[in-house]
Amino acid sequence: MGGLSLFNTLSGEKEPFSTPDNTVRMYVCGITPYAPSHIGHAMFSVVFDVVRRFLEFKGFEVNHVQNFTDIDDKMIAASAEMGITIEELAEINIRQYLEEMDALNVKRAHEYPRATKEMPKIVEIIEGLIEKKYAYSVNGDVYFRVRSDEDYGKLSGRSFDEMMAGARVEVDEAKEDPMDFALWKSQKPGEPAWESPWGPGRPGWHIECSAMSLKYLGKNLDIHGGGRDLIFPHHENEIAQTESFTECEPFVRFWMHNGFLSIGEDKMSKSLGNVISVQKALERFSPVALRMFFLSSHYRNPLMYNDQSIAS
Numbered sequence: 001m002g003g004l005s006l007f008n009t010l011s012g013e014k015e016p017f018s019t020p021d022n023t024v025r026m027y028v029c030g031i032t033p034y035a036p037s038h039i040g041h042a043m044f045s046v047v048f049d050v051v052r053r054f055l056e057f058k059g060f061e062v063n064h065v066q067n068f069t070d071i072d073d074k075m076i077a078a079s080a081e082m083g084i085t086i087e088e089l090a091e092i093n094i095r096q097y098l099e100e101m102d103a104l105n106v107k108r109a110h111e112y113p114r115a116t117k118e119m120p121k122i123v124e125i126i127e128g129l130i131e132k133k134y135a136y137s138v139n140g141d142v143y144f145r146v147r148s149d150e151d152y153g154k155l156s157g158r159s160f161d162e163m164m165a166g167a168r169v170e171v172d173e174a175k176e177d178p179m180d181f182a183l184w185k186s187q188k189p190g191e192p193a194w195e196s197p198w199g200p201g202r203p204g205w206h207i208e209c210s211a212m213s214l215k216y217l218g219k220n221l222d223i224h225g226g227g228r229d230l231i232f233p234h235h236e237n238e239i240a241q242t243e244s245f246t247e248c249e250p251f252v253r254f255w256m257h258n259g260f261l262s263i264g265e266d267k268m269s270k271s272l273g274n275v276i277s278v279q280k281a282l283e284r285f286s287p288v289a290l291r292m293f294f295l296s297s298h299y300r301n302p303l304m305y306n307d308q309s310i311a312s
Helices: 038-059 073-082 086-103 119-131 160-166 205-217 228-246 278-284 287-294 307-311
Strands: 007-008 013-017 025-026 061-066 135-138 141-144 180-186 201-203 221-227 250-260 260-265
Touching: 007 180, 007 201, 007 250, 025 038, 025 205, 038 061, 038 086, 038 221, 038 250, 038 260, 038 278, 038 287, 061 205, 073 086, 086 278, 119 135, 119 180, 119 201, 119 205, 119 228, 180 205, 180 221, 180 228, 205 221, 205 228, 221 228, 228 250, 278 287, 287 307
Parallel strands: 025 061, 025 221, 221 250
Antiparallel strands: 007 013, 135 141, 141 180, 180 201
C-alpha cells in the first residue's frame, strides 16, 4: 500500500493516502442530464475512472458513487421546451451517458443516485440544520446561514469579502445575509414540486449532493471528486452544510478536482454553446484515442480540444 500520495484541494498539497479499513469511499459529482453529454463530461469520467482503477490496482476496495442532478432550473426549462416531464428528459440523457461511458471503457459506479429519488434524506438534513440554527425558513424557502459556519471558505481559500465579490449572489430580501444559499426553494407556477414541512418545492443544488453522499457513503468520505468549477460555491457549500449537520469533521479527507477542457480560450460549456457531444466525438475518433487524449495532460491541468491532437 505504500507510496501512494494524492493532491488534496483542501490542503493545497500532496498528502500520503491510506484508509483504516482498506475501503475507499469515493463520491464524484455527475452530470445534470438536461441535454446530451459533451466531451468535458467524458473527460472527468475518464479521469476518475483511472483514479478508481489505480486504487483498485493498489489493493483498495473502492465504493464508487456518482450522482445525477435531475432537478434544477435547466432541467425544468429543457423539459418544458421539449414538452416532456423532467423524469422523461433525465431518463433519455442518463441512458445515453451510460452507453457512451461504456463505449469509453469507463467502469460503472456502484451507485447512481438521482436527486429526485432522495427527497426524504434531503428533508431530514434540512430539518436538522434548522433545528441546530444553521438554517432558517422564510415564506416556503429555506436558507443556510453561511456566517454560522466559522471555517466557511476553507476549501476555496477565500475570505467572505472575496466570496461576495466573486459569487453570483442572488438578490433576495428574504435572506438574512446575501451570502446565504438556498437549501429548499418554494414552488413557482408550472414547476414540479415535492411536499415538505415548508410547503411544496424542490431542493437547492448543494443539499442534493450532501444527502446522496451521506446516504450511500456515510459521514466521512475518503475522496470527493469533480471539476475545478465546482470548488466554489458547490463543494464549499457541501462541506458547510454537511459538517454542520453531522457535527463530524472532516466530511471529506481528500478533495480531487480535474482541470477544464477548453475549445480555444473558453472552457467547454453547454451555457456557452461551444460543446462537442460525446456522440459526435465517438463518431470521429476511437474510444481508445479519446481516452489517450484525456489522459495526455495532468488531470489537474487544463486541456485544449482540437482534432489534430486526438488524431495524432
